[in-house]
Amino acid sequence: MPNRAQAYLWDNNMLQRCDPQVSPTRYIGSGSLLSTVTDLAKWDSSLYTDRVLDAASRKAMWTPTKLADGTFTTYGFGWEISSVKGHTNLNHNGAMDGFVGDISRFVDDRLTVIVLTNQSGLSNTGRIATGVARVYIPAIRPAMQGKQPSQVKVDPGVFAKAAGRYEYWGGFMLTLTPGNGVLLAQLPVGEADDYIPISTTSFWMAEEGTQLTVVKNSVGEVTGLVVRQDDGSERTIQRVGPLFDSLKPQPDPDQGRSRRIEDALMAMEQGGKAVEENANIAPSAKKDFGSGSTDFVGFRSLAFVAEEDVAGRGIERHGAKVSHVLYYRLVLDKQARNLLVYLTVDGPVTDYDIVDN
Secondary structure, three states: OOOOOOEEEEEOOEEEEEOOOOOOOOOOHHHOOOOOHHHHHHHHHHOOOOOOOOHHHHHHHOOOOEOOOOOEOOEOOOOEEEEEOOEEEEEEEEEEOOEEEEEEEEOOOOEEEEEEEOEEOOOOHHHHHHHHHHHHOHHHOOOOOOOOOOOOOOOHHHHHHHOEEEEEEOOEEEEEEEOOOOEEEEOOOOOOEEEEEOOOOEEEEOOOOEEEEEEEOOOOOEEEEEEEOOOOOEEEEEEEEOOHHHOOOOOOOOHHHHHHHHHHHHHHHHOOHHHHOOOOEOHHHHHHOOOOOOOOOOEEEEEEEEEEEOOOOOOEEOOEEOOEEEEEEEEEOOOEEEEEEEEOOOOOEEEEEEEOO
């Protein structure tokens, strides 16, 4: 098709061409629709009128859904209902291998931002849309709480101590990596953010007005971060563990445990009955791994690297508290990857992550 964009995927620290799997049996959404920014702009324009949907339908579409227990979600009929500093944002994203998109409708300001990219793995289209909206809506820009922090010069070891993974939300990790005079903060989706040092323990990002402050225990070990938003609100997130490249491989202290983990991962690959009957998978996690996984196709071996004791940090995965995080080198037929395995206090696997570092 003329002018159709080539899809790219950032995976395993590499930018790769990819062919999106579009099935001819899928007739809606990303399965068959090819669109442009102009098409979506026309769609947006129609939503301010009764041309496609009447007022009652639009109101229903943008009303938060009430659940059976009486609580409300932030989701309507195919739209996320949110706000930025009190300005309503009706939005939704969409993604498949190599393509990511977002439409954000700031209806109070009659401003819509549409972002389409032909690269997945790094592009955070929702954040790009909000960033563009801030150019036109000054009221949603980060507020400066007091004097703007100034960058200070710190020893490179300050960045190294803060580097690692942190449980940003349940199962959603923030990865901190030393950069060139900054701390790079990376969430699973989107590009890394630059945090400048404003002390030996705190780092600040101007675009969002967010500050990260290292939390240490009584013996000086980093156990978490205090995340302070531009509105002054704070929360503490727990440290999952260090980055792979900072670890020196250790002898496996429990090879039997590694074999049980291998057994659990192979069951997760199969899904279904294999997961249900496997005693090495935490009961609360089984329902989430029942459909199987392609992450371990071509499995050859697991090589133990290190382990992190996280008991007492309050980290949970799939409904179970995590006691230890084990680091492995996962060897497959075509590649080797870095694998994090999360264990409960009783030993079963409750989750895993495949990471670049």
